[in-house]
Amino acid sequence: MTTMSLPLVSTCSVDGCSYNHDHDCHAGAITVTGSSSACGTYVHTDAKGGADSTATVGACHRTDCVHNSALECTAHDVEVGPGADVADCLTFSAR
Template sequence: MPTLSLPIVSTCSVSGCSYNHDHDCQAGAITVTGSAASCGTYVGGDAKGGVDGGTAMVGACHRTECVHNADLECSAEDISVGAGKDPADCLTFSAA
């Protein structure tokens, strides 16, 4: 079985997310979903989540019309997350 190389979340500017620690996403993996390529892992609030020192990856992408989507997996080298139509969107999203 081949090893899947998941793209990293290189930047996250969503300071109100529980997984954001100093503009680095500390979730193990995120899911990109929704009509605005939103980060489905976004959790607003004061609680802190994730693992300090970790690097989040894109675990799944539901946006089949994105040029980086291959079989519901992200094929971009890395992605950026920030405010868009939703508080936390995949800013690397690009419609085919």
């Protein structure tokens, strides 16, 4: 999988994240972490950061997700929002 084919973060509804600009994630890439599908890239601060482009999913640690293949996300795109944690991958779907 090349960086050009990594899934985009189609929307982020997490308020207060440095990378969230008008519900569009501007991190270079996010990491979805372990047991709760949390966005490991979430940073709570008023300072705005990130790139000019929309984030992709760089890595996914949820091996029990149907979209996970070799720790990479194969979904077309993902949504990030409040879930079990303040910022979770809402596209997660158990195998």
